[in-house]
Amino acid sequence: MNVHVNTIEAYLEALVAGLEIPEHRYDQADRSFKSFGEWIHREESTVRRFDPQVYCQGSFRLGTAIRPLTEDEEYDVDSVCEFRLLTKQDLSQFDLKRLLEVEVNSYHDAQNMTKPVREGNRCWILDYADGAQFHMDIVAALPNAAEQKRLLEAVMHDARWSETAISITDRRLPNYKARTEYWPRSNPKGYSNWFASRQAEVLLRRKRAKVEALNRQGFRASVEDMPDFKVKTPLQSAIMILKRHRDNMFAREPDVRPISVIITTLAAHAYEGQETISGALFAILQRMDQFIKHDGQKYVIANPTDPYENFADKWQEKPEKADAFFRWLHTARADFAAAAQAASAQEMADALTPRMGYRLSTNAADRLTGGNRLLRAATGASASGAAAAAPSFANAARQPTKPQGYA
Incomplete structure (x- = not known):
């Protein structure tokens, strides 16, 4: 079996397969x-x-x-x-x-x-x-x-x-x-x-590819009739992974758990059309806090369709919610950086198990290795592959900027 256990992309794809509805x-x-x-x-x-x-x-x-x-x-x-x-x-x-x-x-x-x-x-x-x-x-x-x-x-x-x-x-x-x-x-x-506008080009390309594959198999399909949910983009996949990481991290602190619309909005802002889940995930983790503003009194994460709606409005009355978000982001950066630098599928699973869950993390490793325990634990990652996959995040806390043009 020719499986490259050092590829974080393959492991993230396996995680998404376990999360998909x-x-x-x-x-x-x-x-x-x-x-x-x-x-x-x-x-x-x-x-x-x-x-x-x-x-x-x-x-x-x-x-x-x-x-x-x-x-x-x-x-x-x-x-x-x-x-x-x-x-x-x-x-x-x-x-x-x-x-x-x-x-x-x-x-x-x-x-x-x-x-x-x-x-x-x-x-x-x-x-x-x-x-x-x-x-x-x-x-x-x-x-x-x-x-x-x-x-x-x-x-x-x-x-x-x-x-x-x-x-x-x-x-x-x-x-x-x-x-x-x-x-x-x-x-x-x-x-x-x-x-949809934040991932339009990638979504269209993936729809076309899926339609072409179906047509080759003898099915009649068209891009226009293909529902969005039947094609998973790197942005959607990255958000799914981050939501599960959040769920497990705050399983005992549900009252301060970062809400999904905040994660989704910041992730969509930070996404830059990456074609891979790993590329999207690491870009989002690197950049998502850049889209949190501060007007001198409160944090602002504006609804992109209605800038007068602040998704972070609860952060002012409950500062622990803001603290929880930045704590989660710091933890997510560390966890996925460790997974990207892992030398085997088992090490990737070990890095992510505390926040992604034992069953999901282990099943992802099994998907990657066909359930072969020896292969799952095998080492020998190529230096070039590991270096390309390993993300780097700034250690300094970023100060949100003052919002321009909305309350």
Whole structure:
């Protein structure tokens, strides 16, 4: 067996293979929100006249979802129900959420779901049967494109992502039951489009390669019909690895665990079109903190589609969250640098096991060596290969810069 156990790229590919969501889970998520969308467009629907549109958001939409840490955990499928023919002048956040509640409950009963519907601060939650191992959050929303575009253009901000902006509900807000213009803002479609723009060329090349391979095998396929989640890019793979590293590191400190949207946003900013997972991962670890700003009072990690939304807003009231992020970044740099310098698959696994988990790390080594324990522990890495793979990170703590042009 001709296996080069010193290649960090091959080992990272094996890690991603162990983290990837099975394709049927993506299909399951797709069927779930489409099924609910069809339900609220049925003839008897109480909201059909408001032209509701249901779509996926979050890690399933971005292609960065990872397997749960344990079999007891569930996949969280985030979705939006946008009522395109309603405005904030028509009703309050409370009223909109109650409109959605009626249909969520009727869908729940029609599908013979046994677990009761739950209410979240911003959404309704449908818990599927135990064997399904997932739940679906449904956020009620209204279009907010025109207002968002005016807001951004008034202060000369880039408004290219504003066409898909929405207003959402949040029962924690004091004006939740008031009819007002001041609703929480969001833009999952815009964020997804921005994220796609950060890897557009690599994604297109990989789609073409996969389509060509399928066509050679006799299948009819086209780039246009190929879903993004069926092609994993180096950016998506690196984010998946970093999220699992984060999960394990903060398994006993969930309250300060860096949130996924921060890791995803900083990683996408730092990515420079690298064609390999190792190239993407080490560039992200090297550069991601360069995109954290400080305005003299607080840290700012702006939503790329809405610079008035600060993903690090909790860091000011809870400084331990900021400390946790920088502690995690320092640890991730050290762990993956050690893995890159390892001389065997076993040494790579040993370097990453404390944060990536024993089973995932060992299974990755087994994938690399075909389960051959002697090969897994073999040494003899080439000096040139090790030198090329080994990253170098600055030891000095970086001071975030002052943000330009946003609050």
